[in-house]
Amino acid sequence: MMRDDIEKILFDEETIRKRVKELGEEISRDYKDVPEGVFCVGILKGAAIFYTDLVRQISLPVQFDFMIASSYGNATESSGTVRILKDLDYDVRGRHVILVEDIIDSGTTMHYLLDYVLLRKAASVKLCAFLNKPSRRTVEVPIDYCGFDVPDEFLVGYGLDYAEKYRNLPFIGVLKKEIYA
Numbered sequence: 001m002m003r004d005d006i007e008k009i010l011f012d013e014e015t016i017r018k019r020v021k022e023l024g025e026e027i028s029r030d031y032k033d034v035p036e037g038v039f040c041v042g043i044l045k046g047a048a049i050f051y052t053d054l055v056r057q058i059s060l061p062v063q064f065d066f067m068i069a070s071s072y073g074n075a076t077e078s079s080g081t082v083r084i085l086k087d088l089d090y091d092v093r094g095r096h097v098i099l100v101e102d103i104i105d106s107g108t109t110m111h112y113l114l115d116y117v118l119l120r121k122a123a124s125v126k127l128c129a130f131l132n133k134p135s136r137r138t139v140e141v142p143i144d145y146c147g148f149d150v151p152d153e154f155l156v157g158y159g160l161d162y163a164e165k166y167r168n169l170p171f172i173g174v175l176k177k178e179i180y181a
Helices: 013-030 048-055 108-119
Strands: 006-011 038-044 062-070 083-086 096-104 124-132 145-149 172-175
Touching (some): 006 013, 013 048
Parallel strands (some): 038 096, 124 145
16 A cells, blocks of 8 residues: 555645645735736646646636646656756746646756746746745745745655655655655
8 A cells, every 4th residue: 555655644635725725815816906817837747636726726717738847857856957848838928827836846947947937928927836845955946835845855645756656645745765765
């Protein structure tokens, strides 16, 4: 069982549900005067679960798009080089864009994507990250909406994976070291 690989649970389902609702309400308040709503870009694959839960909590029109970008490949450490594997399908020119990410670790990928979207002439670009791991940051990025700050541990669940496993766990847990070491 996957749960046997978990050392401890950091955030249970109820804690996650409550925080995601709060983030959606905060975004709705901040953009209440924008009649066209927001353009939310989910960064796949990790943010997929958080993204779908979040956009259902936003009480404004939301246009959906997705990107796949990585500086990790199959490693557990950032390579420092960002690759876009799936680009935006829609033009963001003049739109208020919110990049939705599962976790900000080194900051490399998100720093690149923030600049990338701004170069496409978005009206504004903000970042919503479910988890923030500041102790691992090598490139600073402004997180406008943050779910939780987390310690420097290997986290899985609620979209986060190790070797494409554990994404479907309904909580955020710390993976036992013997699983990935």
